[in-house]
Amino acid sequence: MATRLVHPPKVTSDPYGAVAPPLYQTATFHQLSAVECGEYDYSRSGNPTRAQLEAQMAALEGADRALAFCSGMAALSAVLRLVASGEHVVAGDDLYGGTSRLLAQVAPGLGIEVANVDTADIEATRAALVPGRTKLLMLESPTNPRMQICDIAALSRVAHEAGALVVVDNSIMAPVFQQPLALGADISMTSATKFIGGHSDITGGTLSIRGRELAQRLSFVQNAEGAGLGPFDCWLALRGLKTMALRMERAAASAAALAAWLQAHPLVRRVNYPGLPGHAGAAVHATQASAGGSLLSFETGSVEASRVVVEETALFRVTVSFGSVTSLISLPCYMSHASIPAAMRAARGLPDDLVRISVGIEDPADLLADLDQAFRKAMAKVGMEASGVPPARPPASGREAELLARIALLEAQLHAQAA
Numbered sequence: 001m002a003t004r005l006v007h008p009p010k011v012t013s014d015p016y017g018a019v020a021p022p023l024y025q026t027a028t029f030h031q032l033s034a035v036e037c038g039e040y041d042y043s044r045s046g047n048p049t050r051a052q053l054e055a056q057m058a059a060l061e062g063a064d065r066a067l068a069f070c071s072g073m074a075a076l077s078a079v080l081r082l083v084a085s086g087e088h089v090v091a092g093d094d095l096y097g098g099t100s101r102l103l104a105q106v107a108p109g110l111g112i113e114v115a116n117v118d119t120a121d122i123e124a125t126r127a128a129l130v131p132g133r134t135k136l137l138m139l140e141s142p143t144n145p146r147m148q149i150c151d152i153a154a155l156s157r158v159a160h161e162a163g164a165l166v167v168v169d170n171s172i173m174a175p176v177f178q179q180p181l182a183l184g185a186d187i188s189m190t191s192a193t194k195f196i197g198g199h200s201d202i203t204g205g206t207l208s209i210r211g212r213e214l215a216q217r218l219s220f221v222q223n224a225e226g227a228g229l230g231p232f233d234c235w236l237a238l239r240g241l242k243t244m245a246l247r248m249e250r251a252a253a254s255a256a257a258l259a260a261w262l263q264a265h266p267l268v269r270r271v272n273y274p275g276l277p278g279h280a281g282a283a284v285h286a287t288q289a290s291a292g293g294s295l296l297s298f299e300t301g302s303v304e305a306s307r308v309v310v311e312e313t314a315l316f317r318v319t320v321s322f323g324s325v326t327s328l329i330s331l332p333c334y335m336s337h338a339s340i341p342a343a344m345r346a347a348r349g350l351p352d353d354l355v356r357i358s359v360g361i362e363d364p365a366d367l368l369a370d371l372d373q374a375f376r377k378a379m380a381k382v383g384m385e386a387s388g389v390p391p392a393r394p395p396a397s398g399r400e401a402e403l404l405a406r407i408a409l410l411e412a413q414l415h416a417q418a419a
């Protein structure tokens with residue numbers, strides 16, 4: 001993966017042999033004549049820089065074709081266009097807030113009925129699918145923000161038996177750690193705003209698609225509705241891709257160390273991180289992904305304490321989004337998932353005190369020390385003694401952290417095999 005990210009397939013012929021892909025920052029292309037068009041005519045319909053990004057994503061995910069959109073939501077909206085009025089979608093019940101909003105507030109206006117189900121429960125998902133009427137099963141694994149895991153291969157089989165297509169939102173793992181098409185999904189969506197861009201400087205989304213006919217339908221939507229990614233953002237995404245494995249491996253190793261520390265902390269009631277052997281989905285996750293990733297969430301039992309942790313950290317930026325080189329921290333119920341009505345959040349078990357952390361590529365020792373000082377302030381706020389706080393002693397080096405993360409994943413894999 002690391003090598004393929006640096007050596008993408010070349011789709012543009014560059015007479016100068018530029019090492020960086022050329023940026024075709026143009027809206028239109030000179031035609032061969034008034035009645036003959038060359039390969040490109042208009043950047044909404046196609047652009048060589050976008051074609052380069054799409055070819056690389058297709059190669060990375062073993063797809064027949066990939067398409068790049070101006071955001072992850074635009075990519076998911078294009079997928080929703082595969083469903084006609086009167087048809088049915090089954091989706092998970094712990095989804096990114098924007099996806100929940102699309103399904104709860106946009107889909108009904110299109111005449112599309114949506115059923116939300118706990119996709120960790122294969123039989124419940126099977127029961128929610130209506131053969132012949134359900135056209136799409138929408139999955140996230142891990143889910144945002146509770147990091148729940150579903151079995152992508154088993155659910156793909158169940159959905160296909162019912163005649164539904166499967167789209168997996170792979171934004172949290174990205175192709176570096178998980179490849180949904182290889183597990184049986186039809187479409188893998190990645191918000192390029194996250195790990196692909198990697199520097200919090202673009203919004204984008206990609207669809208990697210199995211099957212030429214399906215890809216053609218989605219490509220038609222991309223052009224007809226005009227939500228393709230612009231050339232400069234494609235160029236930034238191409239640049240981000242080169243270091244994606246390096247960034248993700250480093251951040252995942254640090255996240256594993258932070259998750260272990262949080263789990264031992266007296267102020268923390270629960271840690272959601274699929275790289276922890278005790279996580280309910282760890283065994284399934286270990287069979288379909290190669291790391292726990294760098295996103296995790298935890299509960300303190302007190303919104304007040306969680307808020308102090310979030311606001312008192314200095315290296316973790318209080319911001320929505322994830323997958324950046326910079327560590328980020330948030331209260332999902334007040335930020336990324338605020339568009340889900342409070343009653344629905346409560347029904348789905350999404351607590352207000354949940355804190356989400358996106359671990360960046362900083363030195364894990366600094367991140368731990370920063371969390372430790374913020375937690376001490378939070379404990380003081382809720383009148384807790386600082387006794388029992390685990391030492392904020394990180395693994396001696398990034399390499400050691402990486403090895404520990406690999407060992408944790410191997411343990412989870414052994415667990416899975418034994419089961």
Ligand SMILES: Cc1ncc(COP(=O)(O)O)c(C=O)c1O
Nearest residue numbers: 071072073096144171191193204
């Ligand atoms: C899991 C997940 N899917 C999809 C999206 C949508 O991506 P974008 O913000 O690029 O539209 C986000 C975040 O926004 C997300 O967290």
Ligand SMILES: N[C@@H](CCSC[C@H](N)C(=O)O)C(=O)O
Nearest residue numbers: 096098144320321322335336
């Ligand atoms: N105001 C935005 C919120 C974006 S959340 C971004 C990201 N997916 C995350 O989970 O942090 C909106 O309303 O969409």
